[in-house]
Amino acid sequence: MIVVEGLHKHFGGFRAVDGASIEIATGSITGLIGPNGAGKSTLFNVIAGVYQPTAGRVIMDGEDITGLPPHDLFHKGLLRTFQIAHEFSSMTVRENLMMVPAGQLGETLWNTWFHRGRIAREEAELAKKADDVLDFLTISHLADERAGNLSGGQKKLLELGRTMMVDAKIVFLDEVGAGVNRTLLNTIGDAIVRLNKERGYTFCVIEHDMDFIGRLCDPVIVMAEGKVLAKGSADSIMQNEAVIEAYLGRGLKNKAKAEAEA
Amino acid sequence: MDFLNAIVALLNFVVIPATSYGAQLALGALGVTLIYGILRFSNFAHGDTMAFGTAMVILVTWAFQSVGIHFGPLPTALLALPFGIAITAALVLATDKAVYRFYRRQKAAPVILVIVSMGVMFIMNGVTRFIIGVGEIRFDDGGRFIVNANEFKKATGLAEGLAFRSTQGLTILTAIIVVAALFWFLNKTRTGKSMRAYSDNEDLALLSGINPERVVAVTWIIAAGLAVIAGTLYGLDKSFKAFNYFQLLLPIFASAIVGGLGSPLGAIAGGFLIAFTEVGFTYAWKKVATYVLPDALAPDGLAQLLSTDYKFAVSFAILVIVLLFKPTGLFKGKAV
Structure with a gap:
């Protein structure tokens, strides 16, 4: 409320x-x-x-x-x-969605270089989640498209998808x-x-x-x-x-x- | 045989020096372009960050040498590099907390931040000279040459010698490794992607839960790292003198702007473009021309287009020409 x-x-x-x-x-x-x-x-x-x-x-x-x-x-x-x-126009639709959840392991410089395995597992889960979201929004065919190339309406769907991550x-x-x-x-x-x-x-x-x-x-x-x-x-x-x-x-x-x- | 001699002379006096100089400019310009892309101002203090970092590396190098630590055939400065980076990163983070953060909170216009960075530049300028002095310092040790001119002449029987100094080889190799690591970082890691996201669309990045202070801190650390590496390589290749680093700011900015401010690829392309034109215009082509052209056409003079005194003018001529045709630089940076 x-x-x-x-x-x-x-x-x-x-x-x-x-x-x-x-x-x-x-x-x-x-x-x-x-x-x-x-x-x-x-x-x-x-x-x-x-x-x-x-x-x-x-x-x-x-x-x-x-x-x-x-x-x-x-x-x-x-x-x-x-x-x-x-x-984020230079990233793909999937990457746009994967940007969203905050507090990911890969956010510190240290983890970036020294906890590769754990980060890879977390990112695989996120990619899966992003694909589910795209399915839900019926735009899974756009997953690997650069977000800057989407139409105005598709960008609106992406905005909604971001909240679902x-x-x-x-x-x-x-x-x-x-x-x-x-x-x-x-x-x-x-x-x-x-x-x-x-x-x-x-x-x-x-x-x-x-x-x-x-x-x-x-x-x-x-x-x-x-x-x-x-x-x-x-x-x-x-x-x-x-x-x-x-x-x-x-x-x-x-x-x-x-x-x-x- | 003359043709081979010409190629060797070209390699020796133009290609190798310009490549290592280009690599140094590219590393410096990468730092400038990252700061511009993320913090959205031109950091005039970058040249003096390089000078400060290199001074720290020199001090640590001396400390190592005095206790007898050496790095085999490689310069001891390479061992000191991580320490120099750590100290410089701490300094720029402290500067950010003490100075830039205030203006970020005020949402100051970029032009104000530029002037603020000039203030920081003068302070760093003074601090560096205070610590290490204004004189010229050579701090390279280890093996001097990968390819020695005399041995090359003996081995090939050519009249022209080819000298490939180890510092030049080191510069090029280090630049390749650093650039590869940086691009991997920016394109593949979460931290790098949040930096790109923040640079691409700040509002959206904030509303996606990306912590701006962390992005800014990481950017400063990386920029400091790039500055110290570029500065140390330049110092190993030529020599260290605080004033030279201040001057180096000009071709570094020219490189970043020619490539497109905010574009890492552009910074690299710009660095090499500026280096090759600078060296190409100020090199005396008489030797190469004499080998290639028939005797009747061989030049009488030096065949030097410009005296080396004008080398900075060359950077700026390139800058003007490129911006006339591509106002956002070669790789479509942000509009200046």
């Missing part, structure tokens, strides 16, 4: 996040939506330790994790993916569906649901695709101008006048109404 209390992040005079308080319940797939510039990604960045908050606290399972550096949060099981997919508790997905076609988006959606059900991952998802949000997320939090505007089930959010005004527009409500009548 993540609790964010009265979080502020100001850049000079600009209040990117302006006193947002949210809760992400363990085991949920929480959606985070809102217009561009609402402060969603900044909120993610503060929670993930990329930015120091101007004020406010972030608490994970009762522990104050405000302002911890990203690699420490990683060890606590808090992971994130990027809006624009990141990858460790026992993550909570994963923050930043626009995991942006620039991804329908079929691949469904694959990603299925993977998220399965990870949530089978492995008990908690997800917090920023997304603009309301169908995707509606299918996956409960509850949904709406942000606008750095503040939390509304929170509730996907259906109630789509009916919420303030949200429609700030973000969704009239078209979607009409569509929802038409669907309800049909």
Whole structure:
């Protein structure tokens, strides 16, 4: 469970996040939506330790994790993916995945040269695990491809795969569906649901695709101008006048109404 | 016979010296390029790190010699090398903790780190001179030649002698071993891969649980190792003089930039490119030309394109020419 209390992040005079308080319940797939510039990604960045908050606290399972550096949060099981997919472009897809689990034997200079056998065994296990992950994501044919050569959607899958290399508790997905076609988006959606059900991952998802949000997320939090505007089930959010005004527009409500009548 | 003489002269005066000089530049440039790739600034203190490390190696060498420890036909300095590396690595790690880490925490712009490294350079510069003095020091011992000029003449009956000094052979051999070990390390080991990952995409590396302080520390240790090895080989091959190492910074940077900053392969290619052009432009070609060309065409002068005083100008001319056509260097480094 993540609790964010009265979080502020100001850049000079600009209040990117302006006193947002949210809760992400363990085991949920929480959606985070809102217009561009609402402060969603900044909120993610503060929670993930990329930015120091101007004020406010972030608490994970009762522990104050405000302002911890990203690699420490990683060890606590808090992971994130990027809006624009990141990858180690000169390494293969499998190597990208094998980079992830921290605290491997081969991380010290000494072990590198003097414990070759133990490292080799550990790396063989990791390679096996990476291949399982690629199977799960249905991209095992790309294992030996250089990650820089992947398409945008495949890179998004790789981002998701990275979170599967460790026992993550909570994963923050930043626009995991942006620039991804329908079929691949469904694959990603299925993977998220399965990870949530089978492995008990908690997800917090920023997304603009309301169908995707509606299918996956409960509850949904709406942000606008750095503040939390509304929170509730996907259906109630789509009916919420303030949200429609700030973000969704009239078209979607009409569509929802038409669907309800049909 | 003339043709063979020409080849021997070419080997003797151009190929062998340039290869060993190139190997020294390549090792130095590797250190610069690793620091640039991972810490993201040009480390101007690298030349003086080489000088400091070599000074330590010389002190340990003297200590060994005074108690009668020798390394057979090889220079005693090779035995002292691990000690020199350890002391220098400790110094650069301490410098990092005391100086660079502060600026990393401040997320200082690269240009500020460059200037900071100049400050470090002047301090190291002074410390080295304070410890070992400003004079020229020769510290090579052991066998002098692998191939001796006179014996070569006798054995082959050629007019030209071929001299292959053991320090040159040692330089080339050591460089090959060190480069092979470094590439194995960067490509095959977890530590090396996390260094590459950190260099490739810092944000992602941090969010993959890679500990930046450890990556930085390992980078400094390796850069110190490369600097001390390069410095010692250069000192064995020529001689040790603190000021020469300060000057060596220029061709080393030229090598790293020509190859592409941040690219280890580029550093090696750049090192040899700079060394061969430098030696090629400043060598008096009269001898080789006289052997190859018919008598009527033999040059009257030295046939030297540039005086050796201009050798640094050659490095920079190459630098400018390569960057005009390939702005990120031969091997696509990071944009400067």
